[in-house]
Amino acid sequence: MLERIRIVLIGTSHPGNIGGVARAMHNMGLADLALVAPRCEVITQDSISRASGADHLLHSTQVFATIEEAVADCTLAVGASARSRTLPWPMLTPRELADRLPSECQAPSARVALVFGREDSGLTNAELQRCHAHVHIPTNADFSSLNLAAAVQVLAYECRMAWLSQTDNQQPASDPGDTVRPVTVLEADDELASHAALERYFEHLERVLVAIEFHDPDKPRQLMARLRRLYLRARPEQMEMNILRGILSATEKAAQRKHHHE
Amino acid sequence: MLERIRIVLIGTSHPGNIGGVARAMHNMGLADLALVAPRCEVITQDSISRASGADHLLHSTQVFATIEEAVADCTLAVGASARSRTLPWPMLTPRELADRLPSECQAPSARVALVFGREDSGLTNAELQRCHAHVHIPTNADFSSLNLAAAVQVLAYECRMAWLSQTDNQQPASDPGDTVRPVTVLEADDELASHAALERYFEHLERVLVAIEFHDPDKPRQLMARLRRLYLRARPEQMEMNILRGILSATEKAAQRKHHHE
Known part of the structure; x- marks a missing residue:
């Protein structure tokens, strides 16, 4: 340990x-x-x-x-x-x-x-x-x-x-x-995502939020801090991280196609 | 003492x-x-x-x-x-x-x-x-x-x-x-989201995942179950729920505009 x-x-x-x-x-x-x-x-x-x-x-x-x-x-x-x-x-x-x-x-x-x-x-x-x-x-x-x-x-x-x-x-x-103290065991059926994977997710998330015009980095209003706190609290597993990244990519595609058509 | x-x-x-x-x-x-x-x-x-x-x-x-x-x-x-x-x-x-x-x-x-x-x-x-x-x-x-x-x-x-x-x-x-804080869990600066609010979020999330072509309800592959588990684990607050719903609405807008253009 x-x-x-x-x-x-x-x-x-x-x-x-x-x-x-x-x-x-x-x-x-x-x-x-x-x-x-x-x-x-x-x-x-x-x-x-x-x-x-x-x-x-x-x-x-x-x-x-x-x-x-x-x-x-x-x-x-x-x-x-x-x-x-x-x-x-x-x-x-x-x-x-x-x-x-x-x-x-x-x-x-x-x-x-x-x-x-x-x-x-x-x-x-x-x-x-x-x-x-x-x-x-x-x-x-x-x-x-x-x-x-x-x-x-x-x-x-x-x-x-x-x-x-x-x-x-x-x-x-x-x-x-x-004396032995009881510990709360984290129930994970998969390995936890690494810190680096989470950071890549947050970067990707911020890009997508800008692309869909939800987030303005010039007026951040603690948005990214709040999202960080939420996702860090959830301790995503690697598999969950893959899903969340997949959702971002699909969102990006939708937003890009939109810009393409405009 | x-x-x-x-x-x-x-x-x-x-x-x-x-x-x-x-x-x-x-x-x-x-x-x-x-x-x-x-x-x-x-x-x-x-x-x-x-x-x-x-x-x-x-x-x-x-x-x-x-x-x-x-x-x-x-x-x-x-x-x-x-x-x-x-x-x-x-x-x-x-x-x-x-x-x-x-x-x-x-x-x-x-x-x-x-x-x-x-x-x-x-x-x-x-x-x-x-x-x-x-x-x-x-x-x-x-x-x-x-x-x-x-x-x-x-x-x-x-x-x-x-x-x-x-x-x-x-x-x-x-x-x-x-303060020695008695609780390990999250420090909520806001009230936790109600169960009903979470359910509305999951419905909205599923609609959006279909719209951006990430999710096919005919081939669900436990996607919604995994996302439920992730977000329920995080115990979102009302304010966080508002942010997540806001992101979904912005995503929807992007996807809808895309279809509009097609």
């Missing part, structure tokens, strides 16, 4: 924080670290010192230009958010996220991305809207900004607790570990 | 770690920090920078010469331990500790100390044996040494979760951002 969880850091500006994240990940048994457009060097004295022996994670890190590339193969993307923004989105506590992980990680192709934003400004609305759900670490209302490595530490710890709750990962008898 | 929990750091040698601990504590609503025989300055550029706004905790910190003095008034002392040592001791997971905190903190005179050892060598056996119980944060067996501030972060987070689980600490309506 843990090997299917990716930590994605966007626009990080302090190497020390990247090192701290690597240490927290390795401590909790996570190994997949992706950076999106970091605003600092990754391998520095500071990051290596804070990684404190987990610096192999710094060397194996993949660097991407955009969040889309970093989560392209992911079946679930969850963004860490301090507050719910203008458009409410499905919101989880770290523990609710943990409860979902065992079933979310069951398929061999499953990949779960936990996405963290910039030290100073977090994730943008556009980035948050690329996530299926948001996770909020409960904090003191007067002092809510967690250090990046501390935020990763809390979620990575919840990942490990969820992993340990699966009976076959129980520690040897010396460590009683944690 | 949280004001009755003290974090005790023994023999800390890096000011940055003390700052990181102060930040983690303040983030989670803890305020009582005690240092036992620190092996470094407490107020330095490094500790203030890592405290990142929680430096009042550094100034209010009490410094003691021995663990006995630091926990003298405590009704429960729990030592953070990487492993159980020579002499087995009552051992808790962080979550088991959290489960005990509300009752442990009930009396006005109750004080709970969470005791953390040196960065390099942890707590001595003598120190561990001054604690009622030990708490072990589960870690990767190959890389078990947590950063001090990260260890405090995990236990402070569990303290806050335990505090929030008490019904009277559920967030007031005035601070929605800090």
